[in-house]
Amino acid sequence: MSNSELFTSSIAKKYVMALTGLFLISFLVIHVTINSLVFVPDHGATFNTAANFMAHNIIIRIMEVGLFFGLVLHMVQSLILTIQNNKARPVKYAVPPSNDSSKWYSRSMGILGSLLLLFLVVHMANFWIPTKQAVFSGEEHNSFEKMKIVFAEWYFVAIYLVGIISLSYHLMHGFQSAFQSLGLNHKKYTPMIKAAGFWFAIIVPLLFAAMPIAFHLGFID
Amino acid sequence: MSGNMNLSLKVWRQKNAEQKGELVTYPVSDISPDMSFLEMFDVLNEKLITEGQEPVAFDHDCREGICGACSMHINGRAHGPNNGVTTCQLHMRSFKDGDTIVVEPWRAAAFPVVKDLVVDRSAFDRIISKGGYISVNTGNAQDANNLPVPKVDADKAFEAAACIGCGACVATCKNGSAMLFVSAKVSQLSLLPQGKAEAKERVISMVNQMDEEGFGSCTNTGACEIECPKGISLENIARLNREFAVATAASEK
Numbered sequence: 001m002s003n004s005e006l007f008t009s010s011i012a013k014k015y016v017m018a019l020t021g022l023f024l025i026s027f028l029v030i031h032v033t034i035n036s037l038v039f040v041p042d043h044g045a046t047f048n049t050a051a052n053f054m055a056h057n058i059i060i061r062i063m064e065v066g067l068f069f070g071l072v073l074h075m076v077q078s079l080i081l082t083i084q085n086n087k088a089r090p091v092k093y094a095v096p097p098s099n100d101s102s103k104w105y106s107r108s109m110g111i112l113g114s115l116l117l118l119f120l121v122v123h124m125a126n127f128w129i130p131t132k133q134a135v136f137s138g139e140e141h142n143s144f145e146k147m148k149i150v151f152a153e154w155y156f157v158a159i160y161l162v163g164i165i166s167l168s169y170h171l172m173h174g175f176q177s178a179f180q181s182l183g184l185n186h187k188k189y190t191p192m193i194k195a196a197g198f199w200f201a202i203i204v205p206l207l208f209a210a211m212p213i214a215f216h217l218g219f220i221d
Numbered sequence: 222m223s224g225n226m227n228l229s230l231k232v233w234r235q236k237n238a239e240q241k242g243e244l245v246t247y248p249v250s251d252i253s254p255d256m257s258f259l260e261m262f263d264v265l266n267e268k269l270i271t272e273g274q275e276p277v278a279f280d281h282d283c284r285e286g287i288c289g290a291c292s293m294h295i296n297g298r299a300h301g302p303n304n305g306v307t308t309c310q311l312h313m314r315s316f317k318d319g320d321t322i323v324v325e326p327w328r329a330a331a332f333p334v335v336k337d338l339v340v341d342r343s344a345f346d347r348i349i350s351k352g353g354y355i356s357v358n359t360g361n362a363q364d365a366n367n368l369p370v371p372k373v374d375a376d377k378a379f380e381a382a383a384c385i386g387c388g389a390c391v392a393t394c395k396n397g398s399a400m401l402f403v404s405a406k407v408s409q410l411s412l413l414p415q416g417k418a419e420a421k422e423r424v425i426s427m428v429n430q431m432d433e434e435g436f437g438s439c440t441n442t443g444a445c446e447i448e449c450p451k452g453i454s455l456e457n458i459a460r461l462n463r464e465f466a467v468a469t470a471a472s473e474k
Contacts, residue, residue, distance in 0.1 A: 009429065010398075010428075010432050010438040011465045011466075012465075012469070015466065081438050081440075084437060085396035085397070085398070085438060088398070088436055088437030089330065089397040090330050091328050093294060093297065093328055094231075094244055094323055095294075095296055095297035095323045097294075097444065101298075101444040101448055107442055109440065180462070182462060183459050183462035183464070183465075183466060185459030
């Protein structure tokens with residue numbers, strides 16, 4: 001036996017899933033906070049100031065690299081775990097195990113995560129790449145105007161809503177599950193963690209969803 | 222007798238580990254609602270034997286719900302439709318006249334089918350043999366007050382010790398994970414002073430063996446806890462995760 005099981009065992013892989021998941025959740029908090037500034041009725045001035053700060057601040061830029069690696073680790077690790085877990089039951093049941101004993105979204109984290117990844121590709125193409133281009137060319141980037149243009153199209157609004165709903169259910173299981181994987185189970189605190197996870201999975205996606213809808217319907221200009 | 226049922230059973234038949242199996246339909250008639258599910262299988266097997274056919278092989282022992290031998294996946298649920306019971310304690314009154322009942326063996330790579338509904342669960346034995354016991358000399362029975370055990374810990378250890386190792390958790394889990402079983406076997410010892418002495422080595426070697434046997438990982442769906450005939454709590458899995466983290470991080474090996 002060696003100390004490698006801290007990294008290679010099935011339980012250790014779940015620690016990685018939990019830690020990277022919680023790290024990605026911390027990113028969501030920042031992301032939703034900054035983006036909620038679009039609701040300030042000053043034609044995007046406050047939001048653009050914050051967005052420009054985020055695009056140029058060196059600490060945020062370093063964090064962004066960490067975020068990228070966190071996301072990749074989360075995806076790679078889940079892929080490895082999914083392959084191992086599928087191998088653990090090579091012959092399926094004729095009558096599959098009852099759906100009543102667990103929540104559908106807890107069994108569908110892979111599908112929800114894959115939908116999120118597809119959404120992320122569109123999302124990065126819409127906003128992240130244009131922002132990066134502006135930063136490297138030294139131009140002033142107007143993220144607010146860019147949101148207006150993107151969300152004028154109904155199909156982008158639809159793609160974003162699908163992505164956000166996937167996010168909501170992914171968080172609904174992932175938030176509290178991360179604590180269980182890390183062994184943080186407590187008679188007093190676990191109900192609080194579960195409640196926090198539930199409301200986080202409702203409120204954050206609602207705020208995100210409000211943006212494309214409000215832009216599309218012209219509530220923000 | 223009135224109230225007796227006629228049922229259609231679809232049972233997994235498989236000659237041995239090598240050959241492919243299939244679901245075979247058997248009609249059974251005049252089944253009393255007071256029979257246990259296994260007694261209904263006894264009726265079927267007697268009929269098959271009189272007809273010169275091979276009886277259905279299935280695991281059973283105490284038929285009192287305490288040994289963990291019986292292992293049938295009934296209509297998509299480990300140990301059938303009722304919560305908190307093993308197959309032997311499932312009674313035919315839980316079914317209706319004319320029902321079709323599909324009976325399959327546990328499905329997991331680590332539990333290969335031996336014959337029909339019998340699976341090889343020796344993977345569990347090998348996990349236990351990696352430390353699911355106390356090897357330090359605990360001496361003779363001493364005065365109870367010499368080893369203070371808080372009531373809460375004693376109760377939790379007792380509840381974990383209720384695990385009968387039937388494998389319903391593995392059979393139910395979408396990942397074929399044995400985490401509920403292993404967590405119960407680790408918890409029942411690590412909660413008590415006699416078991417604490419070897420807790421660190423125990424958790425590492427039992428988890429290693431669990432991985433080696435090819436069980437899946439825990440994705441916290443909670444299905445095992447619902448299907449467990451002994452109501453083993455997910456709290457044990459959290460304890461296992463916690464103890465494994467501390468033990469591996471501190472391990473000098």
